[in-house]
Amino acid sequence: MSDLNDKATDDKATDDTAAARDATHWAKAVSRLKVSDVPAGAAGINVAGKRLAGPIQGFGKMWQKTYQVSLPRDRVSATELIATWKERFPDFWPEGNRFYAPLTGIEPGEVALIGMTLPGRMKLSTGVMVLYADDESFTLMTPQGHMFAGWITFSATERADQTVAQAQVLMRASDPIFELGLTLGGHGQEDKFWNHTMRSLAAHLGQPDAEVATVVICVDKRRQWSRWTNVWHSSAIRSTIYMLGAPLRGVRGMTRRGRPVG
Amino acid sequence: MTEATATFDVRLFGPASVVDIRGDVTSGSEDVLMTAYAAAGDARAIVLNFSDLSYMNSGGIGLLVTLLVRANRQSKQLMAFGLSDHYRQIFELTRLDEAVGIHDSEQSALRAAGVS
Numbered sequence: 001m002s003d004l005n006d007k008a009t010d011d012k013a014t015d016d017t018a019a020a021r022d023a024t025h026w027a028k029a030v031s032r033l034k035v036s037d038v039p040a041g042a043a044g045i046n047v048a049g050k051r052l053a054g055p056i057q058g059f060g061k062m063w064q065k066t067y068q069v070s071l072p073r074d075r076v077s078a079t080e081l082i083a084t085w086k087e088r089f090p091d092f093w094p095e096g097n098r099f100y101a102p103l104t105g106i107e108p109g110e111v112a113l114i115g116m117t118l119p120g121r122m123k124l125s126t127g128v129m130v131l132y133a134d135d136e137s138f139t140l141m142t143p144q145g146h147m148f149a150g151w152i153t154f155s156a157t158e159r160a161d162q163t164v165a166q167a168q169v170l171m172r173a174s175d176p177i178f179e180l181g182l183t184l185g186g187h188g189q190e191d192k193f194w195n196h197t198m199r200s201l202a203a204h205l206g207q208p209d210a211e212v213a214t215v216v217i218c219v220d221k222r223r224q225w226s227r228w229t230n231v232w233h234s235s236a237i238r239s240t241i242y243m244l245g246a247p248l249r250g251v252r253g254m255t256r257r258g259r260p261v262g
Numbered sequence: 263m264t265e266a267t268a269t270f271d272v273r274l275f276g277p278a279s280v281v282d283i284r285g286d287v288t289s290g291s292e293d294v295l296m297t298a299y300a301a302a303g304d305a306r307a308i309v310l311n312f313s314d315l316s317y318m319n320s321g322g323i324g325l326l327v328t329l330l331v332r333a334n335r336q337s338k339q340l341m342a343f344g345l346s347d348h349y350r351q352i353f354e355l356t357r358l359d360e361a362v363g364i365h366d367s368e369q370s371a372l373r374a375a376g377v378s
Contacts, residue, residue: 022317022348029351055327056361062331131356132320139320141356151356153289153320168289170324220331 025134027109033129033143035111039100042113045242046235047127050143058149058172059227060179062220063187065169067194068213069202070162076205078156078163079135085154085165085201086138092200094193108133112140118181118236119189123243126235128152142171145233147186149174165201167194172224175231179223191216270298278341278375279305280368284314289321292328299329307375308333311368313344323356330361339363343371 032051035044055062071081085092086106090099096117102110113127126147128140137155142148150171157164169190173179178186195212202210231237268285279302287295302308308329333340341363345353353359365371 025319026348026352027355029355052355052357054357056330057357064328134319137319137321151320151324153324155289155321168324170327219328220335222335 025108025132027129027131030109030129033111033127035113035127037103038113041098042100042115043125043239043242044113044127046125046145046233046238047111047113047143050145050233052129052131052141053144053146053149053174053230054141055150055170055172057144057227057230059175059224059230060148060173060182061218061223062172063169064217064219065171065190065194066213066215066217067167067191067198068164068215069198069207069210070164071202071205071207071210073158073161073163075207076163078158081156081163081165081201081205082136082138082154084205085156086133088204092197092204094196097193102130106130106133106138119185122236122240124235124239125242126239142174144174144230145235145238146174147178147235148172148182149230165198167198169194170219172220175234176228177231177234177236181236187216268294270294272298272301274303274305275372275375275377277305278307278309278372278377279303280309280311280372282311282314284316286316287318287322287325289319289325291322292325295325295329296332299332305338307339307341307371309368309371309375310340310342310362311344312342312346312349315344315346315349318349318352323352323358326358326362330358334361339375341365341371341375343368 032049033047035048038044089106090101093099098115100113102112104110108130110130111127116124118124128142130138131141131151132139137153139151139153141151148171150169152167152169155166173182191214198212199210268283268287268291271282273280281298330340343365345364363374365374
């Protein structure tokens, strides 16, 4: 009987530990994203008030893209690698793309704004929410209107004498326009983006010549035609309209400043 | 990311198969989960029992998405029961609840799956 009681106590302790892990690692439920501070140069137009959108809510084919780079384990452990990645996340991105990290860092529930340059020098404002973060991985999830609907998990694993850093994207293009863009070279651009990121990470950790292994799997060849209306939230269209309206907003701002008070 | 420590046991109920999940579900659980899916046979509904789930990270949620795609491709329904309040919230947050039928009990899920 005593053994049974001990086991029940052990089980409860294990459950409590698991629950505690969960409470700290996952973002709290949100219906719509909030942007509290917009850093200079960023725009929260395509993030504030948006819902999160996972691979189920996207339009295009579903892809799983995995990018890996191996580093000597004696140089960096999995937890050290993830700590560095979280801390310096924006530094590893290719030039022309900005990740405005939250002030509190990459923590569950935090929202980060993103400024991207697409082919044709088109500027796109979007963002992500930190869905999950622990010592060996973190996941960013996209809002409605992002280029793709899905999430990206960054992780590190120790295998034999290696520490393997990995970025894995699970996504569908958000709408028909982005699907066309991805088909016409966007997937290649994305591969270049993450290859650059992984190489930069490896270089920062002392392996500038590290090879990036890329595995791309089409998880679902079907497009979700019922989701074509996602185009309404398109960050590309809304960013373009926002940019075109910049001169008008500038004039309005000057007029307001020049207006006498009282 | 930690190694998989989850087990997936399958019980067959004619048109539905219940998969009892125990332990930690992570991306490392892919092989065992897909083996369980295959063991579910021709059932029209796959019912995931989360009552004994200890922990699931974002890799585990990703795994459920790929399982969902595979089930949909074969015109199978994916259902779940035994989710704690916390994991119900995670399903809502990741919007998995829009594609996976969530039930309060095994009986309710099996009834919805057409098991009399």
